[in-house]
Amino acid sequence: MKPKVAFFDFTGCEGCQLQKLNCENELLDILQHVEIVNFREATSVRRDDYDIAFVEGSISTPKDVNRIQEIRKNAKILVTLGACASTGGLNKLKNFQPLNEVREYVYGDKAGYFDTLPVMAVDEVVRVDYKIHGCPMDKKDFMNILKALVMGSKPYTPDFPVCVECKRKGNVCRYELGEICLGPITRAGCDARCPSNNVGCTGCRGLAENPNVKEATEVMEKYGLKRDDILRRYRLFYGYWQEVTR
Numbered sequence: 001m002k003p004k005v006a007f008f009d010f011t012g013c014e015g016c017q018l019q020k021l022n023c024e025n026e027l028l029d030i031l032q033h034v035e036i037v038n039f040r041e042a043t044s045v046r047r048d049d050y051d052i053a054f055v056e057g058s059i060s061t062p063k064d065v066n067r068i069q070e071i072r073k074n075a076k077i078l079v080t081l082g083a084c085a086s087t088g089g090l091n092k093l094k095n096f097q098p099l100n101e102v103r104e105y106v107y108g109d110k111a112g113y114f115d116t117l118p119v120m121a122v123d124e125v126v127r128v129d130y131k132i133h134g135c136p137m138d139k140k141d142f143m144n145i146l147k148a149l150v151m152g153s154k155p156y157t158p159d160f161p162v163c164v165e166c167k168r169k170g171n172v173c174r175y176e177l178g179e180i181c182l183g184p185i186t187r188a189g190c191d192a193r194c195p196s197n198n199v200g201c202t203g204c205r206g207l208a209e210n211p212n213v214k215e216a217t218e219v220m221e222k223y224g225l226k227r228d229d230i231l232r233r234y235r236l237f238y239g240y241w242q243e244v245t246r
């Protein structure tokens with residue numbers, strides 16, 4: 001029997017879902033091996049008897065909390081898609097401002113009608129089995145994880161920093177060119193896409209395992225960045241700043 005697969009979206013730009021729909025060359029193959037029973041962007045079918053749930057977006061309202069708990073109850077395996085779902089991503093910028101002010105920016109005098117919560121990654125609310133990182137997530141990562149799950153094997157997610165992939169590619173380090181790059185503390189898996197295209201990493205895959213944030217901060221200071229600039233960079237995708245303010 002084909003595994004039944006569902007896709008759900010929470011707070012995000014839906015860019016990760018579009019990445020899936022961009023798998024044009026693989027979509028027919030995918031459909032031979034799985035049955036899609038819920039996918040708002042691609043089908044009107046809505047069933048709750050899924051085995052694998054793929055979830056895009058962060059949790060940011062009380063309604064989201066109930067919904068993700070219900071999805072977790074139904075799914076045997078839950079996989080997050082992209083930075084918003086896996087780490088909170090850009091959405092966590094909201095958490096650095098008072099919640100009421102944020103609501104007023106967006107909804108003006110109607111703010112009182114909209115419930116909101118500090119932004120949470122999905123695994124801050126329910127158990128997550130696997131994460132696909134990146135903003136947006138990479139089609140290749142999605143295909144790899146789907147293939148592994150269909151074959152009943154454990155998907156692989158790199159836990160080392162982007163610098164490893166960057167060095168393997170023989171890139172000149174952005175620091176040597178007087179630029180800043182978050183590669184030393186960011187999770188690899190993108191094949192060092194940004195430094196390989198002459199741009200410093202901004203951290204879209206979130207922190208690597210056991211990142212040496214203190215050392216990375218000192219390097220950035222050595223290269224002329226002020227503490228506030230460093231915090232802004234850490235906040236963009238990590239939702240993360242405690243380490244450098246200790």
Ligand code: SF4
Pocket residue numbers: 011012013014015016017056057081082083084085089090134135136137
């Ligand atoms: S991770 Fe990026 S591309 Fe994906 S939903 Fe969030 S903002 Fe959009």
Ligand code: SF4
Pocket residue numbers: 162163164166167171172173174175181182183184192195200201
């Ligand atoms: S460019 Fe960035 S990712 Fe590449 S080696 Fe330098 S710090 Fe690491």
Ligand code: SF4
Pocket residue numbers: 134135162186187190191192193194195200201202203204205206
């Ligand atoms: S280099 Fe950094 S910002 Fe660029 S895709 Fe990779 S993790 Fe994301």
